[in-house]
Amino acid sequence: xxxxxxTANFRKQFPGGPAIAVENFRAGRGVTVLFGASGSxxxxxxxxxxxxxxxxxxxxxxxxxxxxxxxxNQWRPPRQRHVGFVPQDYALFPHLTVAGNVGYSLNExxxxxxxxxxxxxxxxxxxxxxxxxxxxxxxxxxxxxxxxARAVVRRPKLLLLDEPLAxxxxxxxxxxxxxxxxxxxxxxxxxxxxxxxRFEALALGDDVVVMHAGRNVQQGTVPDVFSRPANLAVAEIxxxxxIHSGKVLAVRDGLATVAVGSAQxxxxxxxxxxxxxxxxxxxxxxxxxxxxxxxxxxxxxxxxPVTVRGWSSEGPLLRVSxxxxxxxxxxxxxxxxxxxxxxxxxxxxxxxxxxxxxxISFTR
Amino acid sequence: MSGADWQLVGFSLRMALGSLLLVWPAGVxxxxxxxxxxxxxxxxxxxxxxxxxxLPPVVTGLVLLELFGRRGPxxxxxxxxxxxxxxxxxxxxxxxxxxxxxxxxxxxARTAFEEVDVKFEQLARxxxxxxxxxxxxxxxxxxxxxxxxxTLLAFARALxxxxxxxxxxxxxxxxxxxxxxxxxxxxxxGEDARAWTLAGVSxxxxxxxxxxxxxxxxxRK
Numbered sequence: 001x002x003x004x005x006x007t008a009n010f011r012k013q014f015p016g017g018p019a020i021a022v023e024n025f026r027a028g029r030g031v032t033v034l035f036g037a038s039g040s041x042x043x044x045x046x047x048x049x050x051x052x053x054x055x056x057x058x059x060x061x062x063x064x065x066x067x068x069x070x071x072x073n074q075w076r077p078p079r080q081r082h083v084g085f086v087p088q089d090y091a092l093f094p095h096l097t098v099a100g101n102v103g104y105s106l107n108e109x110x111x112x113x114x115x116x117x118x119x120x121x122x123x124x125x126x127x128x129x130x131x132x133x134x135x136x137x138x139x140x141x142x143x144x145x146x147x148x149a150r151a152v153v154r155r156p157k158l159l160l161l162d163e164p165l166a167x168x169x170x171x172x173x174x175x176x177x178x179x180x181x182x183x184x185x186x187x188x189x190x191x192x193x194x195x196x197x198r199f200e201a202l203a204l205g206d207d208v209v210v211m212h213a214g215r216n217v218q219q220g221t222v223p224d225v226f227s228r229p230a231n232l233a234v235a236e237i238x239x240x241x242x243i244h245s246g247k248v249l250a251v252r253d254g255l256a257t258v259a260v261g262s263a264q265x266x267x268x269x270x271x272x273x274x275x276x277x278x279x280x281x282x283x284x285x286x287x288x289x290x291x292x293x294x295x296x297x298x299x300x301x302x303x304x305p306v307t308v309r310g311w312s313s314e315g316p317l318l319r320v321s322x323x324x325x326x327x328x329x330x331x332x333x334x335x336x337x338x339x340x341x342x343x344x345x346x347x348x349x350x351x352x353x354x355x356x357x358x359x360i361s362f363t364r
Numbered sequence: 365m366s367g368a369d370w371q372l373v374g375f376s377l378r379m380a381l382g383s384l385l386l387v388w389p390a391g392v393x394x395x396x397x398x399x400x401x402x403x404x405x406x407x408x409x410x411x412x413x414x415x416x417x418x419l420p421p422v423v424t425g426l427v428l429l430e431l432f433g434r435r436g437p438x439x440x441x442x443x444x445x446x447x448x449x450x451x452x453x454x455x456x457x458x459x460x461x462x463x464x465x466x467x468x469x470x471x472x473a474r475t476a477f478e479e480v481d482v483k484f485e486q487l488a489r490x491x492x493x494x495x496x497x498x499x500x501x502x503x504x505x506x507x508x509x510x511x512x513x514x515t516l517l518a519f520a521r522a523l524x525x526x527x528x529x530x531x532x533x534x535x536x537x538x539x540x541x542x543x544x545x546x547x548x549x550x551x552x553x554g555e556d557a558r559a560w561t562l563a564g565v566s567x568x569x570x571x572x573x574x575x576x577x578x579x580x581x582x583x584r585k
Contacts, residue, residue, distance in 0.1 A: 105492050
């Protein structure tokens with residue numbers, strides 16, 4: 001992590017709730033993803049950074065500026081922190097139009113400047129036509145963009161996004177994931193983004209902080225954390241056994257053909273930007289079905305000839321390493337492994353359904 | 365209806381509207397404090413504000429008479445500082461109506477403020493708004509329907525006020541006599557027709573106020 005802009009060490013516990021404790025939390029210039037299962041304390045941390053919750057102990061520091069320090073009873077109220085906050089449900093002001101929402105923070109600016117900056121933000125997010133609409137007249141994706149515009153219009157020094165895509169239906173979410181990445185790149189404002197979706201974390205983050213049971217258990221660059229989880233807890237939440245870079249060869253009827261290593265895979269093309277053919281291909285081990293060679297008819301779109309490289313036992317399961325022209329991992333039960341008579345060097349077929357091949361556009 | 369009757373109706377409406385000018389600032393402030401803050405003595409203020417709803421109006425009037433009389437704490441101060449007398453003038457009418465209407469307004473406005481999700485206020489703060497701006501641009505507009513409904517209820521209540529008014533303002537024809545007081549006197553003087561006419565006017569105004577208030581509360585999402 002380079003150029004640390006925000007550091008935090010604090011504790012917060014709600015009556016009857018679990019204790020949330022972050023130690024040596026750092027956020028850099030790019031997008032820091034706060035990643036973990038629901039209930040792991042991500043939202044509480046984000047709200048504490050925004051100044052909407054007051055921690056019980058510790059400190060939060062932005063550069064040289066102290067935002068919170070229990071020992072000296074220092075606390076900077078949210079309106080003086082100059083952050084852009086986008087909560088999970090967006091909280092658009094229901095009585096104000098899109099333009100009214102976006103311009104809310106600019107009330108002290110001259111009217112002409114305010115109008116110009118609102119217009120600029122609306123144009124940037126392709127919302128010009130909606131300026132006079134009320135929030136309840138917008139689709140989920142449009143609301144999300146309005147919330148983003150409202151948060152960034154006064155050029156905050158830190159952008160806080162809480163599950164920015166979670167309130168959307170799946171096709172919209174996939175489409176906006178790529179778009180959000182592009183927007184955050186353009187903005188170039190330090191951003192902390194909360195998500196429980198590992199594919200979102202991979203797609204959107206430069207750095208990642210993994211949360212588990214109220215603690216930040218690992219932080220580092222996204223490739224580092226995802227390829228080298230520090231402990232079992234992190235491995236379980238980041239668990240995408242196969243991540244490999246690939247190239248989109250063709251998109252037809254909503255399906256993409258992707259070259260990965262020396263193999264070709266079929267995946268859903270939803271959410272893929274048209275102009276980019278570099279992708280991460282992610283496959284979870286439990287989604288890979290292994291079978292012995294032979295004539296196969298199945299609904300799964302991907303039939304890959306594979307060679308068994310080895311395996312390890314995990315209680316009732318076997319984690320099998322395969323060579324499919326790229327390294328692939330499959331998770332089977334012990335009994336299935338016995339029936340297949342697994343042995344190193346055996347030639348088999350791996351089946352993967354197209355929707356279980358996750359493509360994440362590669363923008364790093 | 366005679367010219368004097370129309371004048372009476374006009375006077376009563378002006379007094380009720382005037383009382384709203386007292387009810388609004390006090391009522392909005394109290395309702396907001398009750399809805400948004402926890403403080404010592406909150407329960408006491410809650411009870412005090414609601415008291416005129418259950419106390420006999422005559423008792424409320426008696427208390428006001430004591431407070432606003434020339435020898436009372438408030439009345440004495442007003443007399444010394446502004447040479448302004450309250451009791452048995454139109455000002456006493458306004459004060460009595462305001463005291464009786466305040467509880468209804470506070471109840472409605474408090475519920476309306478409580479129904480505004482604090483997430484909007486919090487978000488406004490992250491956008492740099494101070495507490496006054498949050499209140500006037502977020503809380504109050506979002507509670508608008510409830511506050512309007514409360515206003516109409518308070519207005520209707522003020523228009524029907526009898527007991528407290530007659531205690532502090534008496535009944536000086538053309539100066540402190542309001543609709544309900546005039547109805548009472550008409551019956552006492554055997555002018556039944558006049559009493560019924562004035563009663564009809566009261567009923568029409570009250571009906572309209574409550575009807576609109578109900579519509580406002582129902583349409584709230």
